[in-house]
Amino acid sequence: MNERAKLIHTSRIPVRWGDMDAYGHVNNTVYFRYFEQTRVEWLEAMGCRVSVEEAVGPVIINASCTFLAPVNYPATVVIKMYAGEPGRSSVMTWYELFVEGEDRLYAEGAAKTVWMDTRSGKSSPMxxxxxxVFE
Incomplete structure (x- = not known):
């Protein structure tokens, strides 16, 4: 994570029984859903609708996750979302995933969000x- 990253949103999400895989822990793909939900909550809190009906909207052009420890049901995950310096049309975001009531870091991730003209598919100014939010 960038040392100048700013905490911009925190989400609490209950782990569902169906989030687990055959090994009895949250499936790797679900972590990306937790990060996505956190990002959408942040956008909606600013009044940004995530919809194809909007002329300009945010899309993810890359995403990553490092899995540090397995999360098991039942639990509530706490996701902290950070953002770096915005560019013309994009901003880098980072995520830390904890289990509520614990200090241990279970996963960390990143995603680059780009604002896009929904009609042309090309980047658009943020x-x-x-x-x-960043000033």
Whole structure:
């Protein structure tokens, strides 16, 4: 994570029984869903609708996750989302995933979010109301 990253949102998400895999822990793909939910909550809290009906919207162009320890049901995960310095149309985000009530870091991830013109599919300047979060 970038040392100048700013904490911008925290989510608490209950682990569902169906989130687990055959090994009895949360499946690797589900961590990306937890990060996604956190990102969408942050966007919605700013009034940014994630919809194809919008002229400009955020998309992810890359995502990663490092799995440090397995999460098991029942639990509530706490995801902290951080953001770096925004560019013209994008911002790098990082995620830390904890289990509620514990200090141990279970996973860390990253994703680059780019604002896109939904009609052309090309990058678009980040909306001013989003950029204001970083100032």
């Amino acid at each position: 909306p001013d109301f989003v950029r204001a």
